[in-house]
Amino acid sequence: MSSSAPTSDPTQALYVVFQAAGQAYALPHHSVVEMVQPPPVVPIPGTGKAVRGVVNLRGHVLGLLDLRRALGLPSADEETQELLDQLAQREREHREWLAELERSVHEERDFKLTLDHHACAFGRWYDRFETKQVVLAQVVERMDAPHQRIHALGGKVMALSAAGDKEAALQAIERTRYGDLSTLISLFAETRDVLLDMQREIAVVVQSDNGNIALLVDSVEAIDTLTPQEGEDAYASGSPLLDGVATNRTDDLVLMLRPSALVSQFQHRKVA
Numbered sequence: 102m103s104s105s106a107p108t109s110d111p112t113q114a115l116y117v118v119f120q121a122a123g124q125a126y127a128l129p130h131h132s133v134v135e136m137v138q139p140p141p142v143v144p145i146p147g148t149g150k151a152v153r154g155v156v157n158l159r160g161h162v163l164g165l166l167d168l169r170r171a172l173g174l175p176s177a178d179e180e181t182q183e184l185l186d187q188l189a190q191r192e193r194e195h196r197e198w199l200a201e202l203e204r205s206v207h208e209e210r211d212f213k214l215t216l217d218h219h220a221c222a223f224g225r226w227y228d229r230f231e232t233k234q235v236v237l238a239q240v241v242e243r244m245d246a247p248h249q250r251i252h253a254l255g256g257k258v259m260a261l262s263a264a265g266d267k268e269a270a271l272q273a274i275e276r277t278r279y280g281d282l283s284t285l286i287s288l289f290a291e292t293r294d295v296l297l298d299m300q301r302e303i304a305v306v307v308q309s310d311n312g313n314i315a316l317l318v319d320s321v322e323a324i325d326t327l328t329p330q331e332g333e334d335a336y337a338s339g340s341p342l343l344d345g346v347a348t349n350r351t352d353d354l355v356l357m358l359r360p361s362a363l364v365s366q367f368q369h370r371k372v373a
Contacts, residue, residue, distance in 0.1 A: 116327050116347075118355060119305060119318040121168045122180070125355040126318070127327060127347065132360040134306040134313065136321050139165065150176070152367060156315055158306065163315045164367040165304065171366055172340055177319055181296055191223040192289045195251060199274060199282055202255055206262050206270045218252035237295050244288045247281040254281075309360035314367045327355055342366060 115130035137158065142165055144154040151170040155162050169176050175183070198214055198221075205212040218224045227245065232238050254277050261270035304315040327347035344359040 114326065115324055116355075116357075117305065117324050118322045118327070118349065119303070120320045120322055121172070121318050122174045122177075125322065125349070125353060126168070126358055127355045128305070128307060128358050128360060130324060132307055132309060134308050136303055136305050139302060139304040139315070139317060153317060156304070158315065161313075163306065163313055165315045165317055166363060166367045167317045169317075169319075171342060171363075177300060177302055181300055184296060185293055187226065188289055188292060191226065192286055194222060195248075195282060195285060199251070199254075199278055202258055203271065203274050206258060206267060206274070209262070209267075212255055212259055214255070216252050216255040218249045221252070223248065224252075234295075234299060237292070237299065240288060240292050240295055244285060244292075247284045247288070250281045251277060251285065307360050307363055309364050311361055312364045314364050316363060323349070325349065327357075329357075330354075 116127040117130055117133045117136075118125055118127045120126070140156040140158055142154040142156055145152060148154075149170075151167050153165040153167050156165050167176055201214055202212055215221050219228060227241070227248070230241060232241075254273060258270045258273055261267075261273065302317050302319060303321050304317055305321070307314055307316050327349055330346045330348055342358055342362045344357045344362075347355045347357055349355055
């Protein structure tokens with residue numbers, strides 16, 4: 102990916118804007134040499150989690166620093182794995198939900214699990230879920246209708262069972278098992294595939310007076326001018342890597358990074 106791009110006002114400073122853990126960060130355009138897919142990494146024994154190791158970029162050996170971990174955040178791999186684990190658990194819970202509904206009919210007892218699709222663990226996660234990834238958003242959105250119908254089934258089955266129509270109640274459960282539940286399980290699998298396919302981090306090669314490193318980020322968003330913001334020091338005071346706050350064209354906050362501090366962070370952690 103080329104690091105050059107036109108700007109409407111050549112007197113304004115350009116910045117490379119990228120994402121890490123849902124937050125926008127930026128580096129001065131002149132400090133970014135290039136942006137590449139990360140080459141194979143050679144680990145360095147005895148380093149902290151922020152240092153992934155070293156990479157060979159066309160004969161130049163560079164340290165690879167994970168921006169997320171350098172800022173004390175979970176790595177992209179850790180974050181994705183946590184979400185994959187949660188989705189697997191939500192799938193198991195809905196298999197068990199339907200199995201428990203079936204047992205309650207057979208044993209002629211009350212069904213105690215929630216009928217409210219907003220109240221189960223998946224429903225609470227779904228109601229809070231936000232993403233800028235269009236494909237992921239579309240797959241997750243398709244879960245809503247079958248998920249609502251599965252929970253609505255509970256009330257219908259209990260009414261049939263209370264009316265003495267046990268056979269109709271069990272038939273409704275069986276239709277849902279091979280209908281809406283099967284659809285929901287397929288969508289869980291599709292969501293996992295999309296999440297794994299999205300794991301394509303970018304290495305931003307950063308240069309400063311004290312050396313060069315490769316900085317691992319989630320994605321590169323833009324090369325653009327930014328507007329510095331005064332009085333926002335609280336955003337940047339939490340880490341020596343940060344050098345102030347700016348806003349982009351849509352007034353989103355962008356945290357500015359110090360190139361020299363990134364290089365120093367690698368050198369410090371390398372010998373730690």
